[in-house]
Amino acid sequence: MTIPQLKLNNGTEMPAIGIGCDFSRNEYSVGKAIRESNIPRSEIFLVTKLSSEDHARPLEALQRSLDKLGVASPFTETWKMMESLVETGLLSIKPVTNQVEAHPLLPQHDLLDYCSSHDITITAYSPVGKHKFATEPSVLKIAQQKGASVAQVLLSWGVQRGTAVIPKSLNETRQKENLILVTLEEQDMHVLDNLHRQQGMHRSVCGFHSSELGGSCFGWTYAQLGWDMVEGGIMRT
Ligand SMILES: NC(=O)c1ccc[n+]([C@@H]2O[C@H](COP(=O)([O-])OP(=O)(O)OC[C@H]3O[C@@H](n4cnc5c(N)ncnc54)[C@H](OP(=O)(O)O)[C@@H]3O)[C@@H](O)[C@H]2O)c1
Numbered sequence: 001m002t003i004p005q006l007k008l009n010n011g012t013e014m015p016a017i018g019i020g021c022d023f024s025r026n027e028y029s030v031g032k033a034i035r036e037s038n039i040p041r042s043e044i045f046l047v048t049k050l051s052s053e054d055h056a057r058p059l060e061a062l063q064r065s066l067d068k069l070g071v072a073s074p075f076t077e078t079w080k081m082m083e084s085l086v087e088t089g090l091l092s093i094k095p096v097t098n099q100v101e102a103h104p105l106l107p108q109h110d111l112l113d114y115c116s117s118h119d120i121t122i123t124a125y126s127p128v129g130k131h132k133f134a135t136e137p138s139v140l141k142i143a144q145q146k147g148a149s150v151a152q153v154l155l156s157w158g159v160q161r162g163t164a165v166i167p168k169s170l171n172e173t174r175q176k177e178n179l180i181l182v183t184l185e186e187q188d189m190h191v192l193d194n195l196h197r198q199q200g201m202h203r204s205v206c207g208f209h210s211s212e213l214g215g216s217c218f219g220w221t222y223a224q225l226g227w228d229m230v231e232g233g234i235m236r237t
Contacts, residue, residue, distance in 0.1 A: 001179060006164055008096040009119040014045050016159045017179055020125070020168030023049045031069035041071060047123075052218055059083070097121040102163060103129035103154060104139070104195040106204055106235070112163065127158045127165035128178070130205045138191050146182045156181040157192045202235040209233030 005013040021030055027048060034044055048069070054061035063076055085091040098115050102108045102124035115122050128151040133139045136150075143153045151167065151174070158165040159181055167178040184192075196202040208217055209232050216222070222229045228236045 003179065004159055004181075006097075006121050006162070008121060009094060010096050012096075014097065014121070014164060016164045017155065017181075018045070018047065018123070018164060018166040019175065020166040022168070027065055027068035028070075031071055034069075034071060046071065094118075095120050097123045097164065099123040099125055099166075101126050101204055101206060102158065103127055103205065104133070104157065104192045105129060105201055107193060107196055109193070112161065116162065122163040124158050124163045124165045126205055127163075128154050128167050132205050136195070138195065142184070142188045142191065146184070146188075148180075148182045149177060151178055152180060152182055153184070153188075154192075156184050157189065160184055160189060161193075196235075200234075202237070204229070204233030206233060 004016040006016050008014055030046075034041070034046070046069070048065045050058055050061050059076070059079060062079060066076065082091065082093065086093060098111070098120055100108055100111065100122060102112075102122060103126060108122065112122050131151065133150055133154060139150055139153060143150050146153065148156070155165050155167060155178055160183070169175045169178060209229070217225060217227075230236060
């Protein structure tokens, strides 16, 4: 099976479908699985995350991640050199991809346009909407017409509009299913592009918008994050 590739602005290519993990708990296991797979490291596109508590010490966090993953990387030295160039003001680091929540209830159309115009890809997290679309009639109809699952339809939409998708599943059958895309018709894309326009639909599906957090996310207000949301992760418009 061939996974489409997205060209990044640094000259590399990234698979359009990635296997989503819970990075903070999985780095050790992911590294072990990579080593045991005997797949050459050069054939694996590995992404991890800088936690919010490590924003002031990216180099240490990167080294800790690499240690846990147990994969060799020449990046630490490169990173040090890049940081010193940034300090001189000669260089600013342009992102290659922007990882945001994206699925038909939160399609991020404007952000996708903005990033595309700056040659930055979008990586869609929660791309199957945490499977909360399972009973959505318009999505089910497309799935039936295509002989595909709801998840496959949502992932195909994500890749067909040019984003990378990182579905997470603990189930091996569903992990394999999520790698098989279908070709959606223009009218299917239109339906999925516009699903969020229905009353009350334009929203995040992530749990970190709970009312106990009072309209904030990990200590940041929606305004600080630039998210046009109200409590519960619901978009204002
Ligand atoms: N950067 C960030 O701030 C951020 C925030 C949130 C998430 N993420 C990342 O995004 C990735 C995925 O996000 P997510 O887990 O929030 O949402 P998701 O991938 O949209 O949904 C995961 C849920 O959907 C189910 N599922 C997956 N494939 C399915 C299929 N084919 N059929 C039926 N159900 C299916 C899974 O259940 P089963 O396990 O039972 O299959 C799981 O409950 C993860 O790697 C996560 O770490 C990043």
